[in-house]
Amino acid sequence: MKVEIWFDFVCPFCYMGERKFEKALAAFEHKDEVEIIFKSFQLNMSQKDVKGKDIHQVIADKYNITYEQAKDNNDRITKAAAEVGLNYRFDILKLNNTQLAHEISKYAESVGKGTELVDLYFKGYFEEGLDIGNEEKLLELAEKAGLDISDLKNQLAGESLKAKVKEDEALARKLGISSVPYFVFDNKYAVSGAQEPEQFLKALKQAYNN
Numbered sequence: 001m002k003v004e005i006w007f008d009f010v011c012p013f014c015y016m017g018e019r020k021f022e023k024a025l026a027a028f029e030h031k032d033e034v035e036i037i038f039k040s041f042q043l044n045m046s047q048k049d050v051k052g053k054d055i056h057q058v059i060a061d062k063y064n065i066t067y068e069q070a071k072d073n074n075d076r077i078t079k080a081a082a083e084v085g086l087n088y089r090f091d092i093l094k095l096n097n098t099q100l101a102h103e104i105s106k107y108a109e110s111v112g113k114g115t116e117l118v119d120l121y122f123k124g125y126f127e128e129g130l131d132i133g134n135e136e137k138l139l140e141l142a143e144k145a146g147l148d149i150s151d152l153k154n155q156l157a158g159e160s161l162k163a164k165v166k167e168d169e170a171l172a173r174k175l176g177i178s179s180v181p182y183f184v185f186d187n188k189y190a191v192s193g194a195q196e197p198e199q200f201l202k203a204l205k206q207a208y209n210n
Contacts, residue, residue: 001030001208006039006172006182007118009098009132012077012088015122017181017194019084024200030208038114040102040168041180055093080194087127094125096133102168103161104142107152117145 005021007014025031053061059070078088101121108117120141124130130137143149155161172182183191183200185207191199 001033001186002035002037003186003204004037004039004184006041006168006177006180006184008041008043008180009101009118009121009125010043010095011180012081012126013194014181015086015126016081016084017183018118018122019086020194020197021183021200023084024197024204027197027201028204028208030204033208034204036115038105038109038118039172040106040165041172041177041182042098042102042165042169043180044097053095055090055095058095081126089127089129092129094129094131094134096131098132099162099165100135100156101132101138102165103156104138104147104152106161106164107155108142108145108147111147113145113147117142117147120145 003021005018007018025034028034056067056070056074059065059073060067063070065073074090078090081088105114105117105121108114121130121132121138124137124141125132130141132138139149139152142152175184179192181192181194183203185191185203188207188210189203191203
């Protein structure tokens with residue numbers, strides 16, 4: 001069976017959701033039969049829109065709330081992330097566009113390294129201050145994930161990876177997906193948001209048995 005996960009690298013709930021899903025998958029007796037497919041969904045955090053602003057100001061502007069309210073919200077997210085073993089560092093986040101990161105993740109998936117690459121980018125962005133739009137840094141982590149950098153660069157120079165990202169986003173619109181993370185289990189069941197592992201495990205069992 002397959003599980004499709006729509007996500008973006010700058011979405012804090014996506015990283016948490018993926019971690020909670022991993023916990024559920026580890027408890028699933030048929031986990032070796034599950035194929036995980038990551039689907040691109042960009043939140044359009046363009047560099048020019050956020051230049052010179054920290055994450056709290058960006059959130060405040062986006063949702064028309066005060067800086068203090070935005071910081072309080074992010075502090076709550078940090079605490080929630082810590083409960084599943086993630087060390088979010090909003091103070092060192094480097095906001096940028098995620099198009100290139102998604103293209104590289106598409107390549108990684110094509111060679112069976114999708115999960116490894118996505119995890120490295122999530123950890124780098126939320127915990128280590130990775131600039132998610134910096135090609136040099138992204139390629140360094142891609143090499144760490146075991147990707148063939150020469151072949152990857154050739155693929156990035158073409159249009160196929162860009163097309164795959166667009167396909168994912170078009171499918172999201174067709175399915176009415178408006179927020180991420182969004183999990184689809186074998187085209188039968190959907191779970192929206194960073195739910196608890198028990199919810200993901202329930203969906204895995206239902207999809208497998210139906």
